Amino acid sequence: MQRIATTVRLNRSVLQFDDAAHARLEQYLAESARLLEADPDPQEILADLEQAVADQCTHRLRPEQTVVTLAELEPALEEIGSVQAPGSGPASMAPPREATLRTLQQISQGAVISGVCLGLARYFRLDVTLLRVISVLLLLGTGGAMVLVYLGLMLLLPYAPPEPGGAPIRWLPAKNRAFMEFLRAKLGVDRAGKITA
Amino acid sequence: MAAESKLAPIRKGLLEFLVLKIVGVKSVYVPDILRQLAGTEFTTQEGTLYPLLSKLRREDLVQYEWKESDAGPPRKYYRLTDTGRAQLAALDDYWNLINRTIANFGN
Numbered sequence: 001m002q003r004i005a006t007t008v009r010l011n012r013s014v015l016q017f018d019d020a021a022h023a024r025l026e027q028y029l030a031e032s033a034r035l036l037e038a039d040p041d042p043q044e045i046l047a048d049l050e051q052a053v054a055d056q057c058t059h060r061l062r063p064e065q066t067v068v069t070l071a072e073l074e075p076a077l078e079e080i081g082s083v084q085a086p087g088s089g090p091a092s093m094a095p096p097r098e099a100t101l102r103t104l105q106q107i108s109q110g111a112v113i114s115g116v117c118l119g120l121a122r123y124f125r126l127d128v129t130l131l132r133v134i135s136v137l138l139l140l141g142t143g144g145a146m147v148l149v150y151l152g153l154m155l156l157l158p159y160a161p162p163e164p165g166g167a168p169i170r171w172l173p174a175k176n177r178a179f180m181e182f183l184r185a186k187l188g189v190d191r192a193g194k195i196t197a
Numbered sequence: 198m199a200a201e202s203k204l205a206p207i208r209k210g211l212l213e214f215l216v217l218k219i220v221g222v223k224s225v226y227v228p229d230i231l232r233q234l235a236g237t238e239f240t241t242q243e244g245t246l247y248p249l250l251s252k253l254r255r256e257d258l259v260q261y262e263w264k265e266s267d268a269g270p271p272r273k274y275y276r277l278t279d280t281g282r283a284q285l286a287a288l289d290d291y292w293n294l295i296n297r298t299i300a301n302f303g304n
Binding site (some may be wrong): 032048051 | 213226227228229232242243244245247248249250251252255268269270271273
């Protein structure tokens with residue numbers, strides 16, 4: 001069986017969406033157009049929004065994934081938010097409090113192996129180089145047992161959402177991440193690191 | 198919190214001022230602006246920012262230019278126009294004046 005994907009041009013980007021994601025995308029854009037009815041220049045804003053959706057979805061695609069699904073689109077739309085005309089409506093600027101809630105995550109962008117040290121560094125507000133040095137020392141000091149700890153963290157820590165304009169993801173972290181997601185699916189560990197099986 | 202309903206319009210009104218301030222420092226693209234606002238009382242989303250920037254551009258306060266990026270399509274970089282800079286200076290002065298006025302009452 002083959003999954004049918006629709007190719008969509010979003011401003012300056014071209015992306016493929018599966019049926020469910022495509023329907024949701026059209027709904028979001030139609031809703032945005034409706035909210036911008038009173039705006040004198042809706043075309044420009046809609047073009048910007050399309051680009052924002054394309055960028056956010058592209059950042060969320062796993063390596064080698066080519067078709068955007070609801071799993072990428074929903075969080076992307078959530079981050080972009082619905083259209084607010086300036087100076088109108090109730091101020092729905094309630095800051096997303098989750099942003100300040102610290103969670104232990106691995107950060108693929110700028111990672112060397114998988115982003116565990118980067119994640120720990122951000123969590124504990126430490127210099128990442130310091131953590132990497134400590135990790136290597138522990139690795140040598142424990143005669144390699146540290147590898148198991150690292151692998152455990154790699155398997156269990158959720159991945160931080162990509163930051164637009166952040167560091168690129170290198171080859172090794174991308175491969176590791178793809179492998180871990182494969183392993184997680186096999187072992188029944190979901191994305192949040194909880195064991196679901 | 199009951200006060201929240203009164204604070205929200207204040208934040209909303211000040212967002213434009215803040216965006217002018219951010220754009221005034223150096224030319225930025227939208228994720229830069231969002232990052233600077235994130236974690237403050239003015240945390241904002243693209244859905245709010247694009248219509249606001251479009252309005253500021255129509256009022257000739259900001260301008261944008263396309264710049265190539267190493268990852269992905271070209272990006273829109275916004276900067277202040279001369280009119281924008283003058284208005285920002287006026288807003289800054291007014292904001293300081295208001296702050297002094299408020300501080301002088303109730304003491």
